[in-house]
Amino acid sequence: MNNDSTPKRLLTAARRVFAERGYEGASIRLITARAKANLGAVTYHFGSKELLYYAVLSEFTVPLGQTVIDRATAAEPASKRIGGVIEAYYEQFARFPDFPALVIHELALGRKLPPPIKDTLERVQPALFKLIQDGQAEGSVRAGPPVPIIMSILSQPFYFAMVRRLVGQVVGPEFEKPEFRAMLIQHAIDFVRRGLAPEAREVA
Amino acid sequence: MNNDSTPKRLLTAARRVFAERGYEGASIRLITARAKANLGAVTYHFGSKELLYYAVLSEFTVPLGQTVIDRATAAEPASKRIGGVIEAYYEQFARFPDFPALVIHELALGRKLPPPIKDTLERVQPALFKLIQDGQAEGSVRAGPPVPIIMSILSQPFYFAMVRRLVGQVVGPEFEKPEFRAMLIQHAIDFVRRGLAPEAREVA
DNA sequence: CCTTGACTGATACGACTGTATGAATTAGAT
DNA sequence: ATCTAATTCATACAGTCGTATCAGTCAAGG
Numbered sequence: 001m002n003n004d005s006t007p008k009r010l011l012t013a014a015r016r017v018f019a020e021r022g023y024e025g026a027s028i029r030l031i032t033a034r035a036k037a038n039l040g041a042v043t044y045h046f047g048s049k050e051l052l053y054y055a056v057l058s059e060f061t062v063p064l065g066q067t068v069i070d071r072a073t074a075a076e077p078a079s080k081r082i083g084g085v086i087e088a089y090y091e092q093f094a095r096f097p098d099f100p101a102l103v104i105h106e107l108a109l110g111r112k113l114p115p116p117i118k119d120t121l122e123r124v125q126p127a128l129f130k131l132i133q134d135g136q137a138e139g140s141v142r143a144g145p146p147v148p149i150i151m152s153i154l155s156q157p158f159y160f161a162m163v164r165r166l167v168g169q170v171v172g173p174e175f176e177k178p179e180f181r182a183m184l185i186q187h188a189i190d191f192v193r194r195g196l197a198p199e200a201r202e203v204a
Numbered sequence: 205m206n207n208d209s210t211p212k213r214l215l216t217a218a219r220r221v222f223a224e225r226g227y228e229g230a231s232i233r234l235i236t237a238r239a240k241a242n243l244g245a246v247t248y249h250f251g252s253k254e255l256l257y258y259a260v261l262s263e264f265t266v267p268l269g270q271t272v273i274d275r276a277t278a279a280e281p282a283s284k285r286i287g288g289v290i291e292a293y294y295e296q297f298a299r300f301p302d303f304p305a306l307v308i309h310e311l312a313l314g315r316k317l318p319p320p321i322k323d324t325l326e327r328v329q330p331a332l333f334k335l336i337q338d339g340q341a342e343g344s345v346r347a348g349p350p351v352p353i354i355m356s357i358l359s360q361p362f363y364f365a366m367v368r369r370l371v372g373q374v375v376g377p378e379f380e381k382p383e384f385r386a387m388l389i390q391h392a393i394d395f396v397r398r399g400l401a402p403e404a405r406e407v408a
Numbered sequence: 409c410c411t412t413g414a415c416t417g418a419t420a421c422g423a424c425t426g427t428a429t430g431a432a433t434t435a436g437a438t
Numbered sequence: 439a440t441c442t443a444a445t446t447c448a449t450a451c452a453g454t455c456g457t458a459t460c461a462g463t464c465a466a467g468g
Contacts, residue, residue, distance in 0.1 A: 028427085044444095151367065163355065
């Protein structure tokens with residue numbers, strides 16, 4: 001049924017199990033069973049449960065970080081780049097639907113951040129600060145400290161990822177349709193653009 | 205050091221341990237040790253680990269739900285009530301700093317919602333829908349489907365709770381000061397009001 | 409003083425955990 | 439065909455998990 005190599009099958013199974021049950025709740029026995037691999041396979045191919053976890057996280061955080069940075073530093077006005085960053089998060093969250101739960105776990109939990117997440121945060125952070133600065137310089141973002149502004153932007157994709165399942169239940173099957181998703185993303189972008197705009201002055 | 209009754213001490217310890225390590229990661233042995241109670245105390249007073257967990261969640265979700273509903277249905281214009289709801293979340297999250305992590309866990313995780321969270325969501329949901337309707341009727345909220353609008357509102361307190369620790373590290377000790385918190389809340393309320401306002405028309 | 413019920417305490421049980429071990433199997437190169 | 443290295447596999451180990459058990463303690467009522 002699945003002809004991938006053992007490490008690949010392990011990664012796929014681990015991604016799902018970690019997302020469903022969290023790091024502690026996931027067991028190597030369940031992961032190897034779903035991957036149709038032997039109990040020893042995780043130790044052999046990845047070294048330990050923890051290292052497998054890091055490998056799973058990196059699968060996601062590396063392309064996510066890169067995409068976000070690309071959009072944040074594109075050759076466009078800052079107002080468009082902010083929309084691009086929001087899109088980037090939504091896109092990546094949709095491409096790897098298992099991952100947001102993992103990242104959210106780690107952010108909410110008190111413990112030390114796993115290296116893949118920590119590294120990505122540290123790479124993305126300066127790009128976002130610069131983006132806000134550019135936006136304030138060009139007049140599309142209102143003045144004020146950058147931290148709450150960045151929080152307001154990121155809140156949209158992250159909160160969406162957090163309540164995906166719940167909202168899906170409230171909305172029904174329509175929720176899965178691409179048009180609905182596109183509507184949500186467009187709403188988020190508009191909402192942020194208006195929310196961050198300087199005092200009500202016509203913007204052409 | 206702590207003269208409370210055993211069940212109370214168990215609740216306090218459990219709240220912390222669950223928040224730090226999630227449900228699976230928390231052990232009855234650690235909880236009872238921190239509560240200076242015997243290993244059997246959880247079974248005796250609460251019946252099981254799961255029921256203790258529900259008791260811990262209810263401590264938070266019941267007052268949170270009530271406060272939010274009060275603010276959402278207050279005798280004020282909808283635009284003010286929306287700000288009140290946002291404030292309510294921030295307030296409650298600050299009053300019980302251990303809890304947001306627990307709720308976020310459960311929302312992000314795939315598994316079935318624990319009854320205390322599920323019940324609160326079902327109580328709060330209709331009040332929020334009505335609030336958006338009122339806002340659209342009075343002209344302070346732009347037209348459109350209510351789901352993305354509600355998501356944009358709730359995203360502010362929830363994302364803040366999610367990244368609290370991280371942002372605290374970036375911002376430094378100033379983060380703990382009440383003025384800074386007040387500034388964040390005010391930013392969130394302004395951001396949402398502007399983001400949801402109808403087309404750019406002077407609002408007095 | 410004695411009894412009764414609520415509670416605490418120490419210990420035990422079976423199930424499950426991550427990891428280590430070493431033999432069996434397979435694949436590739438010579 | 440033969441050797442070698444990579445991989446798979448079954449099993450074992452020590453530790454932890456949630457819960458059950460039951461003897462001990464304690465306070466209140468008679």
